[in-house]
Amino acid sequence: MSRIVVGHLFPDYLNIYADRGNMAVLERRAAWRGHELEVRAVNAAEQVRPGEIDLYYVGGGQDREQELIAPALAAMGEPLEEAVAGGAAALAVCGGYQLLGRSYRDQSGDDLPGAGLLPLHTVAGERRMIGDVLLECELERGERRTLAGFENHAGRTILDPGAEPLGRVVAGFGNDGSSGYEGCRAGRVLGTYLHGPLLPRNPWLADWLLAQALAHRSGEAPEPLAPLDDALEADAHEVSSARARTRGGRS
Numbered sequence: 426m427s428r429i430v431v432g433h434l435f436p437d438y439l440n441i442y443a444d445r446g447n448m449a450v451l452e453r454r455a456a457w458r459g460h461e462l463e464v465r466a467v468n469a470a471e472q473v474r475p476g477e478i479d480l481y482y483v484g485g486g487q488d489r490e491q492e493l494i495a496p497a498l499a500a501m502g503e504p505l506e507e508a509v510a511g512g513a514a515a516l517a518v519c520g521g522y523q524l525l526g527r528s529y530r531d532q533s534g535d536d537l538p539g540a541g542l543l544p545l546h547t548v549a550g551e552r553r554m555i556g557d558v559l560l561e562c563e564l565e566r567g568e569r570r571t572l573a574g575f576e577n578h579a580g581r582t583i584l585d586p587g588a589e590p591l592g593r594v595v596a597g598f599g600n601d602g603s604s605g606y607e608g609c610r611a612g613r614v615l616g617t618y619l620h621g622p623l624l625p626r627n628p629w630l631a632d633w634l635l636a637q638a639l640a641h642r643s644g645e646a647p648e649p650l651a652p653l654d655d656a657l658e659a660d661a662h663e664v665s666s667a668r669a670r671t672r673g674g675r676s
């Protein structure tokens with residue numbers, strides 16, 4: 426039995442489409458394996474505490490909320506980089522994903538600073554990209570998985586040359602509606618536009634994050650977690666994937 430500490434960045438501001446539900450999934454799936462998971466709110470750079478937090482999480486939010494917290498989140502850049510260099514994992518969704526990049530130019534043309542943890546920048550476009558999404562991912566070599574979720578964003582995210590996307594778009598818009606890629610991965614740091622909330626429909630991703638968090642805690646390589654009966658989760662994934670598929674390919 427281990428203890429896992431999750432740092433939830435700006436939980437009162439970035440929590441659109443019940444992104445907080447991702448925390449409930451992590452807590453339950455950890456508990457079912459006998460691990461205790463504590464979620465701490467992180468609202469200022471000094472609360473980042475590299476080494477103490479195993480997994481950082483930041484949810485989505487509209488431009489207005491992003492504008493309110495962007496300077497404080499950008500100020501966390503250095504301690505977050507230190508934490509990640511020490512093996513901490515991170516998951517960022519939509520508005521939080523945009524703000525983990527270098528910058529976000531919002532719909533009113535204002536440039537919001539980012540924390541610079543992911544090699545990308547985002548610029549808002551005219552048309553919102555909305556609907557169900559299906560991705561194909563390979564976080565571990567040879568292990569192909571699908572991720573199903575829902576996107577709603579005006580931001581177009583451009584990855585730096587050579588940056589690794591989280592997945593390939595099977596159906597939906599993804600990062601910018603044209604590259605064919607979605608999200609970004611830098612080691613144990615993942616960013617994505619997928620809400621859902623994301624983790625209830627994609628339990629394999631919740632387990633991947635828990636394995637990274639446990640590896641940070643133990644200082645050893647990530648190990649697979651004991652399997653769970655995921656029949657309900659598999660149904661949720663299937664319903665969501667089917668909705669995305671009927672929407673067709675990229676539009």
Ligand code: GLN
Pocket residue numbers: 441484485486487488491518519520521549577578579580581
């Ligand atoms: N404000 C951002 C956009 O529209 C993010 C929206 C969100 O988090 N759903 O691109």
